Amino acid sequence: MSTTSQASGLATTLPAEHIRIAVNRHTEPFWQAAKERRLVAPKCSDCGTFRLPPTPFCPNCQSKAVTWVDLSGEATVYSFAVIHGIPGLPDLTVVPVVVDLPDAPGARLVSNVIDIAPADVRIGMRLRVDFRPIADGWMLPVFRAA
Known part of the structure; x- marks a missing residue:
């Protein structure tokens, strides 16, 4: 987590050491791609x-x-x-988002928008994926204003 983001009130994510993911045979391709800084979605064949x-x-x-x-x-x-704030991290500002993915019609992803003032986030706002390291060597897809 960027201390600058936390101190300035910009949206961020939980500190990396607090984020754990569940990986199984159905989700592993998603997380493996994220390790490579790629966003993927499963499509019915x-x-x-x-x-x-x-x-x-x-x-x-x-x-x-x-x-x-x-x-x-x-x-x-x-x-x-x-x-604004969670137990143990009262200065943290997190903006969880549900995003539409235009090249995966009908699919929505829950993530975080980062490095933006929460008051500037709007429905319909264009975003671009980025990746943040988290626990156990994985990468977390997050989004920034496009």
Whole structure:
């Protein structure tokens, strides 16, 4: 975490040592791509439906066939919240966002928007993916204003 972001009131993420992810055979391709600073989404190989978060089967046709598609990293804010302080980190400002991914129609991803004043975040705002190191050598996809 950037102490500058925390001290200035700009949105950031939880400190890296506080973020743990769950990896299984359905989510590992997502996290492995993030380690390579790539954003990917699973797409049903049978009906073409994108699905995030990754699931064992397609919510549209129940197929287990999946293809992982590289995305551009562009996104727009669908929804967001502003959180000022959490237990043990009272000066932290976090802006969790739900983003639409234009090159994965129908898929939405929950993440954080960083390095922006929370008052400047808007529904429909254009974002670009970035990656932050977290615990256990993984990378967390986060978003910045485009």
